[in-house]
Amino acid sequence: MADLFEPRIVGFLCNWCTYTAADTAGVNRMKMPPNVDIIRVMCSGRIDPEFVLKAFALGADGVIVSGCHPPGDCHYSNGNFKTFRRMPLLETLLAQYGIEKERFHWGWISGAEANKWTQLVQDFTDQVRALGPLDWQRELADKV
């Protein structure tokens, strides 16, 4: 049944901002859906587009990339510049693959914005749940 579908979402979060926000949300026992599997990376600029593609290929229904607000918040001064140069191109690429743009979110959440994180997790989970499973491998296997 469609309303039982629990999406599997992979979140690539930068250590210094969004991961800190997620950590703060967890420590404060703020309520949010358990659907996001977080992978902590040192910087959102470290997130190779390959990571996102691999997440989708291996069964993720949605992917979140989140780092420090540009300009200036980045712990490494301009790592997030790489993020905002790459992610729009990755968005176009995913559209060509036929992956709905609602399945991929990228943006900025600072360490102080735990509320924003919980809100994103809630909204994004609902959004991906409404789209249904992506199930990339089955998509390929079904049809020769």
Add this chain to the structure above:
Amino acid sequence: MPKLKLGLYWAASCGGCEIAIIELREKILDLDAAVEILFWPVAMDYKYHDVEAMPDQHIDVCLFNGAIRNSENEHVAHLLRKKSKVLVAFGSCAHTGGIPGLANLYSRKSIFARAYLDEPSVVNNDHALPQTSYAMPEGQVNIPRMYNTVKTLAQIEDVDYFVPGCPPQPHQIWAVVEAILSGNLPAKGSVVGANDKTVCDECKHTRQEKRIKKFYRPHEIIPDSVSCLFDQGILCAGPATRGGCGALCTKVDMPCRGCYGAPPHVVDQGAALLSAAASVADASTEEDAARIINEIVDPVGTFYRFGLPASLLHRNRIGST
């Protein structure tokens, strides 16, 4: 000493790989002296039943070019695997899917519709589409079934070696032939006839790591012959492509198109090239970045020109185009 028994086959390919073998020029005589060709549909009159009649592992080395596009390609791939001691995926199509692999942006249905119904030069009043079998007065006739998804040889069969290139360069082919004849072959699954470094390593252009304000397509600019094509705003696949061709394209100031596939340790060539392309954009705001990046037309076709079937996602979702 008995001659080495060689088989050559083309699946979904253009024939360029066969031309590349002819490009060995006078060395083709050395090749002929050293090997006995048992099967080569493009040049010699052998039939599939000749191959079927061979004992298993009768062919010493089979150079298989072309992607797997239909049931005939797949059938012959399985047959040649059975009859060959060593199966080599020869050229970009067999290695990573090649240009035919770009059909993975479409489905069989949409390709048929375009080719047989919508194409302006086609007159097809009966809306006839290819059928895999048809009853003729003389009996049932069958043609191979075209697949939705183009596959690489290694996705359907066990492959011993990979020779990349569109087409593989003759000096590299000869190096592979010599390695086979001397028995001096690397570990199974190796990419042979190529380098472990990227095309940039062989390129004459000088990289200065400039940031660029605008991307140009090759026909929009006459590049200079000294500085890096990427620095000039041309999307060049060199940084994400295995070397070994001698940087043929950039030698004449055309950007590398990526035919030798991903260098070692890169899983997804297109993602690596996307990263490289995005990182040269001279943008310090999100708006600037989006504007420059949006000038790139057809990211999948550009970044995965020769390797969509071998990429992480293999194809787009059927029905999305």
